[in-house]
Amino acid sequence: MSQKRAILSVSDKTGIIEFAKGLIELGYEIISTGGTKKVLEQEGISVISISEITGFPEILDGRVKTLHPNVFAGLLAIRANEDHLKQLQEQHVDLIDLVVVNLYPFKETISKPGVTFEEAIENIDIGGPSMLRAAAKNYQDVAVIVDPTDYQAVIEELKQEQMLSLAAKKKLAAKVFRHTAAYDALIAQYWNDQLEEVFPEKLTLTYEKVQELRYGENPHQKASFYREAISKQGLAYAKQLHGKELSYNNIQDTNAAWEIIKEFKQPAVVAVKHMNPCGVGVGKNLSEAFTRAYEADPVSIFGGIVATNQMVDEDTASRLKEIFLEVIIAPGFTEQALELLTKKKNIRLLELVEGEGASSKKVVSVLGGLLVQDQDKKQINAEELKVVTKRKPTTEELEQLQFAWKVVKHVKSNAIVLANGQQTVGIGAGQMNRVGAAKIAIEQAGELAKGAVMASDAFFPMPDTVEEAAKAGITAIIQPGGSIRDEDSIIEADKHGITMVFTSIRHFKH
Template identity: 65%
Template sequence: MSIKRALVSVSDKQGIVDFCRELSSLGVEIISTGGTSTLLAKEGVPVIGISDVTGFPEIMDGRVKTLHPAVHSGLLAVRDNEEHTRQMKELGLDYIDLVVVNLYPFAATIAKPDVTYEEAIENIDIGGPTMLRSAAKNHAFVSVVVDSADYGQVLEEIRAGGDTTLETRKRLAAKVFRHTAAYDALISDYLSNVTGDPLPERFTVTYEKIQDLRYGENPHQKAAFYRKPLASGASLTTAEQLHGKELSYNNINDANAALQIVKEFDEPAVVAVKHMNPCGVGVGESILNAFQKAYDADPVSIFGGIVAANRYIDSDTANLLKDIFLEIVLAPGFTDEALEILTKKKNIRLLKISELGAAADRKSSLVITTVEGGMVVQDSDVHSIAADDLQVVTDRKPTEEELKQLLFGWKVVKHVKSNAIVLAADNMTVGVGAGQMNRVGSAKIAIEQAGDKAKGAVLASDAFFPMGDTVEEAAKAGITAIIQPGGSVRDEESIKAANEHGIAMVFTGVRHFKH
């Protein structure tokens, strides 16, 4: 076999003229449609219009042009099937040996802020996916190209032997079905959201590979990093790495955890994360002050951690950062002086998250967690509260300063693994208890970490107290105010204990489990 006829119809025309010119020089007859045909003819590449093949004009603004037996018979005919060969000859049809197609830019269309529903629908390609699927199904005989990155190899193999190898055709066919599946998934997702059904009876997602990772959570596990086709806003998938070696699987998870916490704050804030939990969070008048608080919160655990800031890193802050072993520093940017200081450290990674800051993107999105044989999907937890949302349930109301620290602690505890307890004072965490099997255990860890700083601090709990023991531990440590969801059948026990010790306690009515 050899490639004698090619059907070319591309929306993205990058490289197509040179590719088709080379095909033509190799004796390949080129059939084309619409804008692609016009471009090739203009560039002097011999081309046959699709209507000359089908005997039928392109109609309905180009909606119908390749959906014709003269096209799909040439693509789907099994070349070593005698009946197929007989029918092709009887009907005067010719084979098509190579299909080069890329699709209407649906993703780019719906990414436009002012896109209309009608415009989105008009950019759903029908003929393109149909040709791709026909050719890919019949890859035993037909070569199909959906990615311009494959032009070079296809030309090389045609030059060498007149055709592509079966191994190449299999690989190209697999890429086509991945491509069309992703295309359909994007359309499905768009229409599901338009119709108000984001969790339909069938849930299909598509992601694009950013890079292969050296390994996964452990060296014996394979891993790769993917992003959504329309990923935007303050996200690791849109980050610019300014310095350091490539990110690892664990780096990405930890950096994402730090990013989600620092997004909670409009004022200058710094978050230090270790193993997906915050080990120090600070808010200050400047990013330098915020970092000093985050560092002082736990100067031991920050070693080898991730630091996220929601303001530019300046030289003063960089001078403090450089003296600590850190895996990653991420921020909206770095001053030239800060970059000069930090890039002298070989092992630190610097990430620029351009849209991070006071106007950070807090929109809800779907969170997917895999389980053996399936997955669970939920809205992301972007719930926030204000002072007016709180219910004071004790005799003593929190002071204005206690209220400020309670709201600070509530923003942080939301991102700590359950069972979670956070102690806060002076706009910084002073103790964090994470992931324990009972809540009083988390409280004891946070209190032990805080030491003398627990006295006068406030306590935030991600979920209600099933009994009064956590309040008792808080009272022993000198904690003066507590924020928790409430809702336990034994709430009165906790309220009574708080009243006995003069602790102010407020209920949010909302919990923040994080597993």
């Protein structure tokens, strides 16, 4: 039997010493480069320098060391092809049976604050991906490992069977192609960012698995949760403090709640059901904000998701534990709050401290493709509002209009939100016509519609929504404007003494 040989060249040294020792015990000859060679030799492991294999020194500050026919011919030769073996013999090239490589830390490099473009470029690996791809292409003859978590299983199988099964080598090779594809995707993304290529001609995305989910939206659908490879922000990086595993629908709803809560600076609580807010409240403290969010719709909050923008204290926790909730997500929980809430076995408690969202782009899948757009982060202030009616809003109405506008932005279109006293009192979501959404919101609000304000995510195509608002006693309306029939709605508002302001901004959410 010919001498078995392995190339070990890793940036992540985790477990490499133990793995190398295991290979030595199995009779492998170890070939290595640079830093890996030093680490192994320090542990008394016999190592052959890559330069001895290539007959060429490492040059250009290590940029060129493995890129040589003596390496790649040894990897790519098909053992069952007699002509391949004859050519190797003629060129005095030996076979290589195992490759263990993980790549220059490009991701870690570009994640560092203040990293320069030159530093990032120097951490683009060339020889590593080339060896990995060569070995993976020739998977039937060469085993290739890119993940330290695979070391133990490989050693155990080699000890038991003296060789890896074809199935094992195929699995390892597939992981290599995923790994190098993700690596290249990060490099492409970095270059896009540097050159401000917002929508490049080819879009390559990479995500890392967070967890496999029990199922998707429904039990017959399989699902997993992935996160962006670079960003450390967003729901994918929340820390779960308590409760059972998150479901697909939990994640969707919790993300919707977190996106809404980020709209508010003052103490706020958002309750979400099926990706729509069912109650939003702000107050002088979190307990007051929760009271308003709960009272906005005490029925729909049951089994819902609650998000807060402040640490959950004991007082608020004592209120939260009295109702059945799937998830509570907050910047933190006091010890007393955790003690109270963790008495409920299944409730998920998530801690997430961050400002803006993880990505500047929103990606949605459609059959056969992706839609990519900017995140809707547009906000308005009072100075940008245009009063189009005879009556101007009072200071109180203006505050409530801005509050309602922040909420309606996150309600599925067609959307209408009614607010009264810094809390939502009626929400009409996802209706096929705008007046239908208004009627739902008004019915939900009941008597609280009197004196309330109304927000609409898009313009009124006709005055019927204003008519419904007037009948309910609503005093102020905020909407984008821009309809060819805007004047009809303005006349109707003036007729009933309703003040109406235009934002010139639409917030469709499909």
